[in-house]
Amino acid sequence: MYDAGKIIIGLVVFLALVSYPIWYDAARGDIPTSADPKIVTAEKECVAPTDYMKDSHMDLLNQWRDDVVRKGVRVYTAESGRKFEMSLSHTCMDCHSNKSEFCDECHNYAGVNPYCWDCHIEPEEVQQ
Amino acid sequence: MTIDRRKFIKTAGLASLAGLVGKNVLGQDVSDVIEPGSFDRLSGLQSPLQARRWAMAVDIGKCEKQHDCTKCIDACHLVHNVPKFDNPKDEIKWIWKEPFEHAFHEQENEFQKTDLIHSTPLLFCNHCDIPPCVSVCPTRATWKREDGIVMMDWHRCIGCRYCMAGCPYGSRSFNWRDPRPFIEDQQKDFPTRMRGVVEKCTFCDERLAVGLLPACVEACDVGALVFGDLEDPESNVRKLLNNNFSIRRKPGLGTQPEVYYIIS
Amino acid sequence: MIEKALRGNSKYWGWIGFLFIVIFVGLLFYLRQFGYGLGITGLNRDVTWGLYIAQFTFLVGVAASAVMVVLPYYLHNFKAFGKITILGEILAIASVVMCGTFIFVDMGQPLRIPNIFLFPSPNSLMFWDSIALGGYLVLNVIISINVIASEKKGTPPPGWIKPIILLSIPWAISIHTVTAFLYSGLAARPFWMTAILAPRFLASAFSGGPALLILLVFLLKKFTRFDPGREPIQKLGLIVTYAMSLNVFFVLMEIFTAFYSGIPEHLDHFKFLYVGLHGNTTLVPWMWVSSILAVISLTLLYIPKARNNEAVLGFACVTVFLSIWIEKGLGMVITGFVPNPLGEVTRYWPTFTETMITIGVYAVGALIVTIFYKATLSIRGEVSV
Incomplete structure (x- = not known):
């Protein structure tokens, strides 16, 4: 093999760079180990079962987004037959007004940064 | 004066948001459709305003009597979180006033009626029947709804600004930078935009959906703006057009604008 | 093949290093734009496309111009172009890459560009343009x-490549035609809405592109042992002469139509270009420089004795290239927006950031050209060690 030394050094540098985020978080020492979103609402029933919402709320939101903006359909009928307005800032956030403890809790853990709040105005949180 | 005006806008804006001055096309009072702060807004959604072809008529004469009035502009820009920039380079506008010679560029006539020459007609998105902006959009982020409204999907727009090049009326604005810090009074009922997308008037689709007239129409207290269904022979807008002389901007381009200007 | 580009003398590495620095600086400025938004450019509500889209348009032309060496060589078996055809094709690749990059830096939401393919819109010329350019690449x-x-193996190219090469000929014409349609189909912009736009684009492409190729060959002759001989250069010079004549002819036809008909919405754009409109003369000096350069270039190219002299031909190619760059890379796009559809004149001039990003993108193209020219010539043993 030609240039074996150079290739190995190159590979090591490459691996070091690729795994950088892991080293960086480890060195910082504050890797979150679990996420525990806090649900504070008087409402008993969500628009869909909790398990579905945990996994797929983003799909539901995308569906709502397209229905409202593109089809002009604004009312969602849940499996229970109950009707809801398809609205992030109303229906969703009226219950889950604690964005930092609810949305951000998991999003930070998963390292995702959804662009919802670039445009939709987040509810003012009551300082506790 | 500015403070007075701002105060007025706030009051008027809040009032309109709360649906206190709302009337639907049939002239019925719909002020109780949406209660302020109500959790369940479904009742409003169950009586939306619908049409086969929405159109707007602007009575230039009535409007000009209030030459310096900006109530409709202020109401629109307030409820839609339209930012106000100091630098004209960043400007975003949904409704604005333009000197007649610019608004009706093709109506070149030095000796036009003096009051018309000095008028500043209100300009909107024309919600064309054959909208060139829709043909050019490479992602279908702007399209024509069945009721004639030319809509925008700010989630999908890639910011190529082809629609701005294609629009013959200069009706579209682009977010050259983050608009949030330049919105004086954020309305949480309507999203702001992010930098890098195009925006424009949508005939208040979000208000029609809950049975309210467009914010500008509601804000105008001299009745210079009339909004309704052009396919309905009994609608106010249709009657008005039947009985008055009206013009449209650049009719020669074949785009069929749905904003009509009444010349009285 | 590419490993040949990894060995070179200090001049070669100096040039590569310089290009990397320019690209890096461009990238830093782009990050600023990415963070702030396109407001960091000189663009505004009235002039919504500027330097970036103009460079895109100009470079689509350079890419298409490869056909001026490919067609004679492969279709007419014009052997003299044997050594330079591949150089034209590599220039086309670099140009298309630059085109894509200019589109990218011009987007308000660049990360959403996949939407063009996720939601294909056959109504939009931009959809077709991306297909045409992608295919051409x-x-x-x-x-x-x-x-x-x-060439490396010393064998003739495989037989199946021939139909692909022949397909690339009409495809080259199509990329610039579709790019012209992008503009000429807009009723809102009378300056662009002219049936002659596509032919004009092709004429300017087929003069500016080969002029650039001649200059690149001269550079290679200076810095390497590469020498294609006199004939292909002279033939390219002739192509430049014809195409530039057509280009000037087309421009004069536009000017005649606008000025004789006197329709303000056509005429105003030309006034803005050549005499200024409502006191705005941003482009006037540029356009006159472009016109003077065009006259100089044609004078030199028309005289056989002058054209046959390589030094004079080189100078003529510089004038052709600059003249067309000003006409297409500045005048063409900006003027479509001035005056705006309401008859108002708004000033646009690129900002420093915008200019640095543009230079950075050009450096990407120069890097691609350098690396692939180096590899090709090394394989042929035409690079001095």
Whole structure:
């Protein structure tokens, strides 16, 4: 093999760079180990079962987004037959007004940064 | 004066948001459709305003009597979180006033009626029947709804600004930078935009959906703006057009604008 | 093949290093734009496309112009172009890459560009343009790689490549035609809405592109042992002469139509270009420089004695290239927006950031050209060690 030394050094540098985020978080020492979103609402029933919402709320939101903006359909009928307005800032956030403890809790853990709040105005949180 | 005006806008804006001055096309009072702060807004959604072809008529004469009035502009820009920039380079506008010679560029006539020459007609998105902006959009982020409204999907727009090049009326604005810090009074009922997308008037689709007239129409207290269904022979807008002389901007381009200007 | 580009003398590495620095600086400025938004450019509500889209348009022309060496060589078996055809194809690849990059830096939401393919819109010329350019890039990469590889092996290129090369000829015409349609189909912009726009684009492409190719060959002659001989250069010079004549002819036809008909909405744009409109003379000096350069270039190219002299030909090519760059890379796009559809004149001039990003993108193209020219010439043993 030609240039074996150079290739190995190159590979090591490459691996070091690729795994950088892991080293960086480890060195910082504050890797979150679990996420525990806090649900504070008087409402008993969500628009869909909790398990579905945990996994797929983003799909539901995308569906709502397209229905409202593109089809002009604004009312969602849940499996229970109950009707809801398809609205992030109303229906969703009226219950889950604690964005930092609810949305951000998991999003930070998963390292995702959804662009919802670039445009939709987040509810003012009551300082506790 | 500015403070007075701002105060007025706030009051008027809040009032309109709360649906206190709302009337639907049939002239019925719909002020109780949406209660302020109500959790369940479904009742409003169950009586939306619908049409086969929405159109707007602007009575230039009535409007000009209030030459310096900006109530409709202020109401629109307030409820839609339209930012106000100091630098004209960043400007975003949904409704604005333009000197007649610019608004009706093709109506070149030095000796036009003096009051018309000095008028500043209100300009909107024309919600064309054959909208060139829709043909050019490479992602279908702007399209024509069945009721004639030319809509925008700010989630999908890639910011190529082809629609701005294609629009013959200069009706579209682009977010050259983050608009949030330049919105004086954020309305949480309507999203702001992010930098890098195009925006424009949508005939208040979000208000029609809950049975309210467009914010500008509601804000105008001299009745210079009339909004309704052009396919309905009994609608106010249709009657008005039947009985008055009206013009449209650049009719020669074949785009069929749905904003009509009444010349009285 | 590419490993040949990894060995070179200090001048070669100096040039590569310089290009990397320019690209890096461009990238830093782009990050600023990415963070702030396109407001960091000189663009505004009235002039919504500027330097970036103009460079895109200009470079689509350079890419298409490869056909001026490909067509004579492969279709007419014009042997003299044997040594430079591959150079034209590599230039086309670099140009298309630059086109894509200019589109990218011009987007308000660049990360959403996949939406063009996720929600295909056959109504939009931009959809077709991305297909045309993407296809052209693929064709030229396939052709170049195979041609270079067979040169390395000392065998003729594989037979299946011939139909692909022939397909690349109409495809080259199509990329610039579709790019012209992008503009000429807009009723809102009378300056662009002219049936002659596509032919005009092709004429300016087929003069500016080969002029650039001649200059690149002269540079290669100076810095390497590469020498294609006199004939292909002279033939390219002739192509430049004809195409530039057509280009000037087309421009004069536009000017005649606008000025004689006197329709303000056509005429105002030309006034803005050549005499200024409502006191705005931003482009006037540029356009006159472009016109004077065009006259100089044609004078030199028309005189056989002058054209046959390589030094004079080189100078003429510089004038052709600059003249067309000003006309297409500045005048063409900006003027479509001035005056705006309401008859108002708004000033646009690129900002420093915008200019640095533009230079950075050009450096990407120069890097691609350098690396692939180096590899090709090394395989042929035409690079001095």
